Amino acid sequence: MPLLKFRLEKTGAPLWFRGLIPPITLALTFLLTSGLIIWGKANPFEAYYYFLIDPLSGRVSFLEVLVKSTPLILTGMAVTVAFVAGYYNIGAEGQLYAGALAAAWLGTVLGGVSTPVAILLMVLGGFVAGMLWALIPALLRVYMNVDEVVTTLLTNSIILFIISAILNGPWRDPQSGWPQSPEIAESTRLPQLAARSRLHFGFVLALIAVAMVWFILTRTSFGLKLRAVGLGREGARFAGIHVERSMLLAALISGGIAGIAGYVEVAGIQYHLIGELSPGYGYTGIIIATMGGLTALGAAASALFFGLVETGAQTVSRALGVPVYLGEVTQATMLLVILGMFILQRYRIRRA
Amino acid sequence: MYVVEMRQITKRFGDVVANEGVDFQLRSGEIHALLGENGAGKTTLMRILFGLYHEDSGKIVVDGQPARIASPKDAISLGIGMVTQHFALVPPFSVAENVIMGYRESLSLDIKAIEAEVADSAARFGIEINPSAIVRHLSVGQKQRVEILKALFRQARVLILDEPTAVLIPQEVEALFGILRNLREQGISIVFISHKLNEVMAISDRVTVLRDGRVISTIDTSSTNPTELARMMVGRETFGVTRQGEVATDQPILEVQNLCAVDDRGLKALAEVSLVVNAGEILGVAGVGGNGQKELAETLCGIRSPTSGSIQVRGQEMSGASPSEMTAAGVGRIPEDRHAGVVAELTVADNLVMEYLARYTSRGVLDKKAIRNYADGLIEQFQIKARPTDKTRTLSGGNLQKLLLARVLANHPDVLIAPQPTRGLDVGATEYVHNQLLEQREQGAAVLLISEDLDEIMALSDRIAVMYEGEIVGMLPVQEADIERLGLMMSGVLKEKDNAVAQI
Numbered sequence: 065m066p067l068l069k070f071r072l073e074k075t076g077a078p079l080w081f082r083g084l085i086p087p088i089t090l091a092l093t094f095l096l097t098s099g100l101i102i103w104g105k106a107n108p109f110e111a112y113y114y115f116l117i118d119p120l121s122g123r124v125s126f127l128e129v130l131v132k133s134t135p136l137i138l139t140g141m142a143v144t145v146a147f148v149a150g151y152y153n154i155g156a157e158g159q160l161y162a163g164a165l166a167a168a169w170l171g172t173v174l175g176g177v178s179t180p181v182a183i184l185l186m187v188l189g190g191f192v193a194g195m196l197w198a199l200i201p202a203l204l205r206v207y208m209n210v211d212e213v214v215t216t217l218l219t220n221s222i223i224l225f226i227i228s229a230i231l232n233g234p235w236r237d238p239q240s241g242w243p244q245s246p247e248i249a250e251s252t253r254l255p256q257l258a259a260r261s262r263l264h265f266g267f268v269l270a271l272i273a274v275a276m277v278w279f280i281l282t283r284t285s286f287g288l289k290l291r292a293v294g295l296g297r298e299g300a301r302f303a304g305i306h307v308e309r310s311m312l313l314a315a316l317i318s319g320g321i322a323g324i325a326g327y328v329e330v331a332g333i334q335y336h337l338i339g340e341l342s343p344g345y346g347y348t349g350i351i352i353a354t355m356g357g358l359t360a361l362g363a364a365a366s367a368l369f370f371g372l373v374e375t376g377a378q379t380v381s382r383a384l385g386v387p388v389y390l391g392e393v394t395q396a397t398m399l400l401v402i403l404g405m406f407i408l409q410r411y412r413i414r415r416a
Numbered sequence: 417m418y419v420v421e422m423r424q425i426t427k428r429f430g431d432v433v434a435n436e437g438v439d440f441q442l443r444s445g446e447i448h449a450l451l452g453e454n455g456a457g458k459t460t461l462m463r464i465l466f467g468l469y470h471e472d473s474g475k476i477v478v479d480g481q482p483a484r485i486a487s488p489k490d491a492i493s494l495g496i497g498m499v500t501q502h503f504a505l506v507p508p509f510s511v512a513e514n515v516i517m518g519y520r521e522s523l524s525l526d527i528k529a530i531e532a533e534v535a536d537s538a539a540r541f542g543i544e545i546n547p548s549a550i551v552r553h554l555s556v557g558q559k560q561r562v563e564i565l566k567a568l569f570r571q572a573r574v575l576i577l578d579e580p581t582a583v584l585i586p587q588e589v590e591a592l593f594g595i596l597r598n599l600r601e602q603g604i605s606i607v608f609i610s611h612k613l614n615e616v617m618a619i620s621d622r623v624t625v626l627r628d629g630r631v632i633s634t635i636d637t638s639s640t641n642p643t644e645l646a647r648m649m650v651g652r653e654t655f656g657v658t659r660q661g662e663v664a665t666d667q668p669i670l671e672v673q674n675l676c677a678v679d680d681r682g683l684k685a686l687a688e689v690s691l692v693v694n695a696g697e698i699l700g701v702a703g704v705g706g707n708g709q710k711e712l713a714e715t716l717c718g719i720r721s722p723t724s725g726s727i728q729v730r731g732q733e734m735s736g737a738s739p740s741e742m743t744a745a746g747v748g749r750i751p752e753d754r755h756a757g758v759v760a761e762l763t764v765a766d767n768l769v770m771e772y773l774a775r776y777t778s779r780g781v782l783d784k785k786a787i788r789n790y791a792d793g794l795i796e797q798f799q800i801k802a803r804p805t806d807k808t809r810t811l812s813g814g815n816l817q818k819l820l821l822a823r824v825l826a827n828h829p830d831v832l833i834a835p836q837p838t839r840g841l842d843v844g845a846t847e848y849v850h851n852q853l854l855e856q857r858e859q860g861a862a863v864l865l866i867s868e869d870l871d872e873i874m875a876l877s878d879r880i881a882v883m884y885e886g887e888i889v890g891m892l893p894v895q896e897a898d899i900e901r902l903g904l905m906m907s908g909v910l911k912e913k914d915n916a917v918a919q920i
Contacts, residue, residue, distance in 0.1 A: 283781055283782060284777070284780045284781055284782060285773040285774070285776070285777040285780065285781075285782050286780060288762075288766060288770075288773065288782060289773065291759075291762065292759045292762060292766070292770060295759045295760070295761040295762060296756075296758070296759035296760055296761065296762075298756040298757075299755075299756060299757055299758045299759040299760070299767075299770075300759055300770070301719065301739065302717075302719065302739065302749070302751050302756065302757045302758075303739070303757075303758075303759075303767070303770035303771045303823075304718075304738070304739040304740035304742075304743050304770075304771050305740075305770070306738070306740070
């Protein structure tokens, strides 16, 4: 006789439960973190107000959410394209830096051209750079079956060292002596979209990327091939799809989009290349793509959410005087709860 | 007096009823056949008895005492043993080590004494086996004997054999039957799970027929006949599907010469395979599983690259071509493993067009409406029980095979490569597949049927090739083939290769 009266069954959770997932996630995260917030001598409800609501209530902070989301949307798209095809690109971070490197160089040599032309050339430059940096791990994976998780992760460190060498060598700022590249030309900077805000044209580029990835994945035969390869390599191969070619293309496009993220940060925010350009946008892109269910729109939504939380974390510490890391702890907790909910969503509880 | 009695056993998996109110009685010292189609609930019932599943309701009585069997351990302590189709043996260990493993646990092992003990036990039960032999070196039939010995060594008085002949060649089947009769003499009760009528007639004392999870009848074997059993098994008169007339021509479509290939481990799998399939002909490739059939099919489909040799389709050299090039050249293929031939998480419609995406794409964009119409058409024509938007993983085995057949046959291939096309399908679906293959033959396609089911090969093929260890060891017209001769070839005893080449 079975001892358990209930058991979990692996099948989609009922619809009514799916609708409850966001509020449950929020409530659980709130419960788990409010102890810490009280310990930090703040009111949890107030803290959560500043965390999730306040950034959306003012124009400046709302635009800042979009600014923070911009690179995340792009790395989210990059990882989505690769993961959809079953290519586990952990190297978006490195590919982002490759694109940033190209942008920092192009920005100093394209001083004479008009802004639209500069944008076009630098998008292309960032894309190609990210693609080239993704090429070697992709070739190793496709033709020699070398695990791409390991190689793409390792190439991330390599490019950071290369950039450090360049910034401390040929590109070191001659006046200040800081390890940062020369400023890029005025005309190569991404135009601002709103007064008194950092929001720049890169956000529009990110939205275009979302539209393109969505279109490719859902409307084209190339996208269907990528999905087929990712969901069932054997079946795809049997149906005559060139599995290797598809994975290679997915890896390169992924690297290219990540490269554009690097371009956007250089030409939209910093105007020069620094070693700390990205606080892990490439890695966050992995979480964003996963949370977005490997769909373009899902990833875009979760990138916006991450932008909100990122902005909120700063607001909370400024407004309530709690340590900044409380924001990070809350962010991390929420992430774990969300991932946990994702697993739960795949089960039903049945009477045994 | 019954050794085992199962009363009103019901078992459900989700919404599927595997057993419903099943009564089963096993007499002492009898061979009791459990007969039914795939999915009739035979294995489920016996897994309940062996403690691998738990009944939802019902009662098990062993030796007149109500028994609670929560795990195989409980079953073994009640004297019940089970030999499944997948052996649970440790290949690098000796026979004796495998037999005592997990049964006797002491710190020191006296190998010599154990071997003597196992040899003793084997002799007592009339099982020919060398206790010091390493299991890896044994044939499938010998491994099965080790499994039987393992159960008997654990004092089993009830022995459950799940489709024991599925992996054996005809000669090994006879040897197994010898062992079973001997065990019966010694008072061991045997449950023989099978869907093969002739075997059930040959070995059993009584038969219980299951259909759709219910008992149809329990009957003395001597008072029944294969036709009656078949009727009970499928619920209607079976009418075997067979070839009609001779449509085979001398026009070669698929010509394979000296084809060599290696398996996944890099070992030689195909040794100089040569064969020709003519238009309007089914060439059956018989053989025990694992003798290179899988690699032959994969190589001909373009999934696996040959190491040497030539494949010609209508005179065009296709050796080393990709699967899509094979499709374009008119070679249709269905996969040996149905689940590896589709992308289960994609929809039925997506999978149906997957081979011909270019046809449903204009400037890179999918024509979703055309795909939907195409899928609707095929679903109706091939009677697939699914909607175009259903995820393919929700399809049953038979419907999945219909989907795969629809995908390939809609393209009217000149050559059809069909490895194990009916494996695991029920009678209705099997008949459907057979009819489709015969229809292709009649339309003038060259069909290569690879199967481990000799009855299927005999019923459908115009000519039969036999594979053994990667070679074609015999090639003969079906009129000259009989089970015994094929069995000898399949076991590598008889080679008619020179003869076969002469016949082509």
